[in-house]
Amino acid sequence: MLDRDLVLDVLRAARVRGGDFAELFVEERSSVQVRLDDGKIEELTSGVDRGAGVRVARGTSFGYAFSNRLDRVALLEAAAAAAASVGDEGPGSVVDLRTLEPPVLHRAERPAGTLPAAQKVQWLREVDDVARSFSPHVRQVVAAYGDSVQRVLIATSDGRWVEEERPRVRLFVTVVAARDGVIQTGLHGPAGLAGAEFFDRHPPARTAEVAARRAVTMLDAAPAPAGETTVVLAPGMGGVLFHEACGHPLEADIVEKEASVYAGKVGERVASRLVNGVDDATVPNAWGSFSFDDEGMPARRTLMFEEGVLRGWLTDRIRAAKLGQPSSGNGRRQSYAHPPIPRMTNTYILNGTSKAEDVLSSTERGVYVTALAGGQTNPATGDFVFGVSEGFLIEHGQVTTPVRGANLIGRAIEVMSAVDAVADDFDTWEGTCGKDGQGVPVGSGSPTLRIARITVGGTGA
Amino acid sequence: MPDGRGARVDLTVLCAAAVEAARGDEAIEAYAEESRRTQVTARRGEVEGLTFAESRGIGVRLLVGGRLGYAYVADPELDEVREAVARARENAALATEDEHNVLPEASVAEPIASLFRESQASIGADRKVALALDLERLATSSDPRVTKVEQAQYGDAVSRVAIASTGGVAAEYARTDCWCAVVALAEQEDETQTGFSFRVGREIGELDWADVASEAVERGVRLLGATKPPSARVPVVLDPFAGSSFLGVLAGALSAEAVQKGRSPFAGLEGERVGSQVLTLVDDGRLLAGPAAAPFDDEGVPTERTQLISAGTLTGFLHNSYTAHRAGTRSTGNARRAGYRSVPGVGTSNFFVPAGAASVDELLALADGGVLIQDVSGVHSGANPISGEFSVGATGLRISGGALAEPLREMTIASTLPEMLGAVVAVARDLRFFTSVGVPTILVGEMTVAGR
Numbered sequence: 001m002l003d004r005d006l007v008l009d010v011l012r013a014a015r016v017r018g019g020d021f022a023e024l025f026v027e028e029r030s031s032v033q034v035r036l037d038d039g040k041i042e043e044l045t046s047g048v049d050r051g052a053g054v055r056v057a058r059g060t061s062f063g064y065a066f067s068n069r070l071d072r073v074a075l076l077e078a079a080a081a082a083a084a085s086v087g088d089e090g091p092g093s094v095v096d097l098r099t100l101e102p103p104v105l106h107r108a109e110r111p112a113g114t115l116p117a118a119q120k121v122q123w124l125r126e127v128d129d130v131a132r133s134f135s136p137h138v139r140q141v142v143a144a145y146g147d148s149v150q151r152v153l154i155a156t157s158d159g160r161w162v163e164e165e166r167p168r169v170r171l172f173v174t175v176v177a178a179r180d181g182v183i184q185t186g187l188h189g190p191a192g193l194a195g196a197e198f199f200d201r202h203p204p205a206r207t208a209e210v211a212a213r214r215a216v217t218m219l220d221a222a223p224a225p226a227g228e229t230t231v232v233l234a235p236g237m238g239g240v241l242f243h244e245a246c247g248h249p250l251e252a253d254i255v256e257k258e259a260s261v262y263a264g265k266v267g268e269r270v271a272s273r274l275v276n277g278v279d280d281a282t283v284p285n286a287w288g289s290f291s292f293d294d295e296g297m298p299a300r301r302t303l304m305f306e307e308g309v310l311r312g313w314l315t316d317r318i319r320a321a322k323l324g325q326p327s328s329g330n331g332r333r334q335s336y337a338h339p340p341i342p343r344m345t346n347t348y349i350l351n352g353t354s355k356a357e358d359v360l361s362s363t364e365r366g367v368y369v370t371a372l373a374g375g376q377t378n379p380a381t382g383d384f385v386f387g388v389s390e391g392f393l394i395e396h397g398q399v400t401t402p403v404r405g406a407n408l409i410g411r412a413i414e415v416m417s418a419v420d421a422v423a424d425d426f427d428t429w430e431g432t433c434g435k436d437g438q439g440v441p442v443g444s445g446s447p448t449l450r451i452a453r454i455t456v457g458g459t460g461a
Numbered sequence: 462m463p464d465g466r467g468a469r470v471d472l473t474v475l476c477a478a479a480v481e482a483a484r485g486d487e488a489i490e491a492y493a494e495e496s497r498r499t500q501v502t503a504r505r506g507e508v509e510g511l512t513f514a515e516s517r518g519i520g521v522r523l524l525v526g527g528r529l530g531y532a533y534v535a536d537p538e539l540d541e542v543r544e545a546v547a548r549a550r551e552n553a554a555l556a557t558e559d560e561h562n563v564l565p566e567a568s569v570a571e572p573i574a575s576l577f578r579e580s581q582a583s584i585g586a587d588r589k590v591a592l593a594l595d596l597e598r599l600a601t602s603s604d605p606r607v608t609k610v611e612q613a614q615y616g617d618a619v620s621r622v623a624i625a626s627t628g629g630v631a632a633e634y635a636r637t638d639c640w641c642a643v644v645a646l647a648e649q650e651d652e653t654q655t656g657f658s659f660r661v662g663r664e665i666g667e668l669d670w671a672d673v674a675s676e677a678v679e680r681g682v683r684l685l686g687a688t689k690p691p692s693a694r695v696p697v698v699l700d701p702f703a704g705s706s707f708l709g710v711l712a713g714a715l716s717a718e719a720v721q722k723g724r725s726p727f728a729g730l731e732g733e734r735v736g737s738q739v740l741t742l743v744d745d746g747r748l749l750a751g752p753a754a755a756p757f758d759d760e761g762v763p764t765e766r767t768q769l770i771s772a773g774t775l776t777g778f779l780h781n782s783y784t785a786h787r788a789g790t791r792s793t794g795n796a797r798r799a800g801y802r803s804v805p806g807v808g809t810s811n812f813f814v815p816a817g818a819a820s821v822d823e824l825l826a827l828a829d830g831g832v833l834i835q836d837v838s839g840v841h842s843g844a845n846p847i848s849g850e851f852s853v854g855a856t857g858l859r860i861s862g863g864a865l866a867e868p869l870r871e872m873t874i875a876s877t878l879p880e881m882l883g884a885v886v887a888v889a890r891d892l893r894f895f896t897s898v899g900v901p902t903i904l905v906g907e908m909t910v911a912g913r
Contacts, residue, residue, distance in 0.1 A: 038722055039557075039723065040556075040558065041555060041556045042529065042556065042559065043529065043531060043554070043556070043804055044529075044530055044531065044552035044555055044556055045531040045533070045552065045802075045803070046531075046532050046548045046549075046551075046803065047532065047533040047534065048533070048534045048541075048545075049518075049533075049534075049535045049802070050535055050536075051516070051535060051536075060504075060509060061508055061509050061510065062509075062510050062511070062514040063509055063510075063511045063513075064510065064511070065512070065513040065514070066512075066514055066515070066516075067514075067515045067536075068511075068515070068516050068517065068518070068535040068536040069536055078513075081513045082513075083869055084586070085508060088595075098737040101877045106826035114794060117551070117552065117555050121555050138725065139723055140722060140723055141762060156655060174714070176721075178723065182848070183848045184725075184848065211559065223575060224852075226692055226873070226875070226909065226911035227692060227911065227913075228913065250627075257504070257609075258609060259648070259653070259655075261653075261878065262582045282814065302670055318700055337516065339510065339512060344869065373837060374839075376681060376838040376839045376854070378655060378838070380611065380646060380653045380654075380655055381652075381653055381654065381655070381870075383838075383854070383856075383871060384854075385839035385853065385854030385873070386839065387839055387852070397716045399555070404542060404848075404850065405850045405851070405852050405875055406852065407852045407853070407873060408856065409872075409873050410871070411871070447786045455689075455871065455873070455911070455912070455913075457852045457853075457854070457872075457873025457874075457875055457911045458852055458873075458875055458911070
């Protein structure tokens with residue numbers, strides 16, 4: 001993307017006033033989005049984006065400057081602007097740049113960019129047909145297809161030269177069902193760091209069917225009961241909760257700000273001993289994976305909880321240095337327009353030994369949550385809230401009436417300590433995680449798990 | 462004006478190049494923008510982060526025979542603009558024909574005086590850094606229980622937008638924006654609470670940062686010792702922070718796009734009572750005091766004031782050119798895009814509940830035994846904009862004897878939008894804007910507050 005001499009000049013300019021290290025992040029991204037709504041292909045967009053950001057770090061402070069010009073003049077200007085944020089300590093060194101070999105590759109077997117747009121349109125038409133024929137109550141189908149290729153070059157003053165191509169594909173289906181004045185929505189959106197082969201394993205028709213089933217099922221939903229109860233989370237959903245309630249407070253910038261509920265608790269039991277949790281960027285072709293993070297550190301698997309004991313933080317370079325440990329490879333950014341910060345990748349609760357059917361059948365009363373609409377957490381207090389987009393009552397060990405308008409509310413440590421069963425039916429859920437105004441692709445995953453007591457907010461008695 | 466550097470092609474020239482590339486019966490619209498942003502984060506008396514950003518790009522919308530294709534490119538040269546037109550043309554060929562895909566006709570948008578402040582555009586980084594440091598110092602020096610912040614931040618943007626089309630639209634404007642925000646951490650023994658405050662303005666002098674700091678501190682400190690309340694149906698007072706979250710959900714439901722696609726609980730209710738008599742809701746793109754002020758919307762249609770709910774009656778929806786054509790009405794100047802990368806949809810400009818007559822104390826006196834909600838979480842996941850149902854997490858304070866009493870946490874409030882709008886009892890006069898949404902303190906009648 002850029003020649004090494006220019007990159008070296010930019011890094012030297014960035015270190016003109018010192019600092020701990022300087023880094024150049026260059027990106028080119030081409031993307032295609034196709035959207036079907038109301039039976040119509042209403043939008044096809046193709047885009048080309050590019051830009052470069054220069055960062056100079058000193059302690060936990062940084063200067064960052066970016067532009068979408070990649071010429072020498074613009075890059076040197078950005079370097080000078082970023083350098084201005086550090087006090088003048090005299091020029092720092094720039095080590096010879098060495099190309100690093102990726103610890104894991106996530107290749108697209110059939111790059112989505114090589115497919116004709118007509119094929120993508122065809123998938124969306126199929127989604128529309130399948131969802132509409134699922135039930136006469138289906139009123140609206142929105143299907144959004146997207147693919148992108150992000151090519152990055154990361155070079156640092158301590159000698160890293162990393163190049164990576166990240167292919168991403170996603171199909172997101174929203175189905176609205178209505179009957180007798182009741183309107184419900186069902187969503188499903190599998191995604192991968194892969195090419196068109198992803199849709200062999202996740203056929204568009206199946207995605208359509210899952211979203212349609214969710215919407216139609218919820219037509220029969222009764223208002224959720226409010227109060228404390230037992231909750232069983234279906235495969236994947238425990239991972240969403242784990243991401244929000246535990247993952248965010250383990251991000252090292254939050255810890256470093258002393259705004260984490262887990263601060264000072266490494267080595268302590270903070271969850272049930274049934275809970276083993278990892279953040280793993282090496283999972284082949286998973287949505288939250290990469291070969292190198294956005295600071296050029298190799299992808300890794302990091303142990304977060306081991307039998308309920310807190311094992312460590314998710315770090316970027318700046319926070320790892322402050323903690324006196326190597327980076328865990330969690331420095332990520334939305335694009336060249338953002339400085340990297342500690343982020344999750346694929347955050348999983350690992351399989352236990354229970355059987356999902358036993359977990360349900362041994363639950364006298366409670367709520368079975370099969371889809372979460374997303375959530376929010378306050379990392380300082382551990383307070384979180386999640387909307388339940390598809391849930392059912394559990395009565396005498398049986399999954400019965402669907403419930404609507406429910407949410408789950410609680411505190412991270414109490415709720416994770418209340419986990420009393422973990423099954424062996426692991427599955428994943430893909431999303432976009434927002435933090436500090438930056439969205440990055442993340443995966444969550446878990447088997448079926450049960451929380452003995454948690455507050456459910458709802459409108460029912 | 463972002464000075465760019467001399468070598469850069471002006472936005473209006475880029476737009477003209479796209480429009481000139483139209484063939485035969487094609488209609489083309491080009492939207493170009495450029496911005497220069499600065500953001501400073503302070504912590505522990507030092508600059509934690511200083512970011513300078515320059516970006517620009519163009520998006521091309523091409524219509525032919527009712528089919529729409531779109532393409533964008535960052536910081537293009539003229540030949541790349543023409544390539545984008547070619548890609549938009551290829552995309553249009555595969556799209557479904559829709560007779561309502563139209564570009565707006567050219568009309569003159571009156572400029573909004575003082576949207577752009579030369580003095581703001583020329584402020585040096587030093588002054589911005591000093592402000593952020595001062596903001597943090599003020600937040601951490603007024604109360605012994607607040608010794609640190611999660612965030613103290615100053616940010617600003619100088620931006621420029623240009624639009625041109627084969628329909629004769631050719632318009633541009635420039636604006637300055639700035640803001641500051643504090644998240645204070647209040648601590649007592651093992652407990653931590655957060656308090657947030659935020660201000661927006663056109664220039665630095667409009668930001669009362671001492672006030673931002675003290676408000677963040679107060680909002681954090683007053684939650685210390687919070688407990689989970691018993692579940693009950695009680696009167697609820699939404700302070701502007703909490704109210705603004707709900708307004709965000711309402712904004713989606715009042716767009717004509719949502720109505721036409723069967724995704725709004727307000728579909729078919731125009732002219733009918735949808736809220737209590739004290740509730741009025743307005744969108745006004747020309748309100749200078751509102752952060753979203755602009756002379757024209759994101760497809761070049763002049764902005765205006767639109768009354769959406771008048772004394773409880775639904776009086777209109779937000780329209781862009783597409784939804785207006787489909788509904789046989791005129792655009793309200795509410796075309797919105799997330800930037801040059803996106804096709805214009807329908808969105809709010811300055812969307813607000815006008816100030817009422819009551820004071821906040823008068824509202825509290827009417828809500829004895831109820832709760833003041835100061836923050837809600839999970840609105841985006843916990844609210845269904847289609848059915849209008851929601852259930853969200855909340856923190857706040859008990860109202861006792863007309864005054865704020867003990868703090869409450871880990872509660873949820875659940876209702877439906879129509880029910881909540883109908884239950885509004887009184888609106889206070891403390892209107893304030895959060896980004897583009899503005900709301901005063903509001904007393905809602907009874908709602909279900911779930912706790913233990």
